[in-house]
Amino acid sequence: MASNGEETRGSAPEIFLKPYNPTEAEPDIYALWEKSGYFNPDNLPKEHQDPYTIIMPPPNANGSLHVGHALFVTLQDLLIRYKRMRGFKTLWLPGADHAGFETQIVFEKKLEKEGRSRFKMQREEFYKETLAFTLENKKFMEGQLRQLGASCDWSRNTFTLDPKIISTVYGTFKKMYDDGLIVRGSRPVHWSTKYQTSLSDLETKTVERQDPLYYLKYGPFVLATVRPETKFGDTAVAVNPRDERYKEWVGKEIEFEGLIGPVKLKVIADEYVDMEFGTGVVKITPAHDPNDFAVAQRHDLPIVEVIDQFGRLNEKCGKYAGMKILEARAATARDLEEKGMLVKVDENYTHNVLVNYKSEHDILEPRVLPQWFVKIKPLADLARKAVEDGRITFVSEQYRKIYFNWLDQLRDWNISRQIVWGIPIPAWFCEYSGGLDRLHAKCSEPIVSTEPVEKCPHCGGIVSRDPDTFDTWFSSGQWPFATLGYPDSPDFKAFYPTSVMETGYDILFFWVMRMIMLGLYRTGEVPFKDVYLHGLVRDAQRQKMSKSKGNVINPLQMTETYGTDALRMALLVGNTPGMDMALSEQKIKAYKLFSNKLWNVARFVLESVNESDLDAKMSDADTALLDEAKALAEDVTKDMENYRLYIAAEKLYHFVWDRFASEILEESKNIFKDGDPIREPSTSNGAGAAAKLSRARLLYEILSLSLKLIHPFMPFVTEAIWQKLPKKDTDILMVARWPVHENK
């Protein structure tokens, strides 16, 4: 200890004797916040008037949180904490998604491992088990969200299967049906023979495959096809109307001996046929090809189904009945060759096939089935307009264009799923719709109702409920207004439209676009004003993370090793909106050093400062330094307002480390060391003592300012330090006032 009075300086709290240990500190800090009640906007001090709302994209409750979840938690928590400190009435509404089809796949895999199958289970039994599985995951996940520091309002936590959500979804479905926006119709859908359900256009992926292209003799023609096994479902042969080679045949019928008997097919002309491809002749199989279906509609052709729901040829296929698709393909090809009807085979033909987006091995079979479809055009028009006129803004401009481009190409949306795990569709069918329609024409109409239907309203006959469930995205597309209790809840009035939708660009079409369409349709208002889309988190070499590559970064493990703050900073710095980012453990480690730096800065400052110093008069030089810090605050505020979050994070990092710690603090050591007694300014060279007091105050002011600015980025360590400050404007840093006040 120095002998000149220095021993009286400072009183660093005991905790500062140890290095900062995030793992130890974080749970207590989170408990402190949660206990304060300030996650709930209703508990915030009265001056928090203007609403600021983020609806959390509900994570799928079918697994653990991955680094993508950590990213959205970090970004949204950052925005919420910032706005909360700026005095907004902030609501961040958390939730969990039952995630229909995706969860069912996960759960079915689990059953498979146990040697069980959903097809051997009762519907209710399967539902009950899936629900238990989901709720368990949900609980686990909520703990993980807390671990990441999410300052969301748990009192408003919502599950996608909550009664209030289902009721809203039913209301929307009914309204859409009454408005003619929902139709029941037999149209081509993508059928998964593996999972026994149809999927929407979006839930598909194309993969390139190499398959033989068979050139078959069809009477006078030769035509090319990849699928000879579907020939039993042919209802025409088509050529291009401008094709001189086949002109004479158009409108006529061809007859020839097929594999299972005589075949008679009409020859039609349609622009769909590409003269350059193959021989310029196409067989039309409306039941098993969406393009052929469209042709059939134009030419009024019959639709003959020859493949069943399990991917087997049906009774119309003679001796091939019961064979699986590939089996039948080989068999028909062989038999055609034997009969001299196979002209040649192009073995190296590559084309794209549609597969299940969750499982590449699940090739989707086009089938024509009665399903519920959403007429997309009127909704797409609403959605387009809202972005065109600026009611909705994309933070990264490029997505605006992608969004428009996509809206232009939209097709009607199949929302029926033949799975158990989901919200049942509130529709009933009259059992007599088939037989007695002469008496009751209206009986053939579906009955859509938000309440259970006991009997047919037209004939009083027996009704059966549609066994299908909704596409999850149909209900999650209503999430913003459904969670806020549209239309009567005070929450809806207080917090809708929400401020920003922050989510991954990979679900722009699945989710964001549907929320815009359905939100506008149901409430007449946009569901959110800004759309902030983040990219994928990749590994240090920009590879996609995957279990098989072994390059997955587990966010929860990272928070345990380096602290949540370190993970958060690593996810923020250098992360441009809309772009993929690279993340490495090393980067996280680097920000662990930063939280340590901040801790030690605080330690030094608190050891150098007495509470009584904090009213000291500051010298001009020190005032200038404080002004510099204030200028930084202004700068960072601008960045925050413009969603330049990555820049704000970096600026704070540099200020604290390079300017505050490396320069101002180092320089202060000299000031404090000049031998002038600090506590007795009158006895000695008063100027030196005054300089010390001024400097002490300065350090404290900059520390306090820095903590406020950094808090939204690194909430835990800043709060931990704040709790040790001798003098502060609020007990809890989370609700301290942001140091820049001017009106935006």
Added chain:
RNA sequence: GCGCGGUUAGCUCAGUUGGUAGAGCGCUCGAUUUACAUUCGAAGGGUCGGGGGUUCGAAUCCCUCACCGCGCACCA
């Protein structure tokens, strides 16, 4: 085929309204045992993908080409 990005230091990326090229990590050299399970200082490293244009001035705006990536749609 239609659409959208990207190309800047060894690696990963910033670069706001056009004004002398930046960060992190890594590498090299030196200092220090401290508020810092270290830290501090210094150095090196880039014809900003190629070409053309606008401008007093272009990584930035325009045109064009090349390569990489993504989305959508596809010919049986």
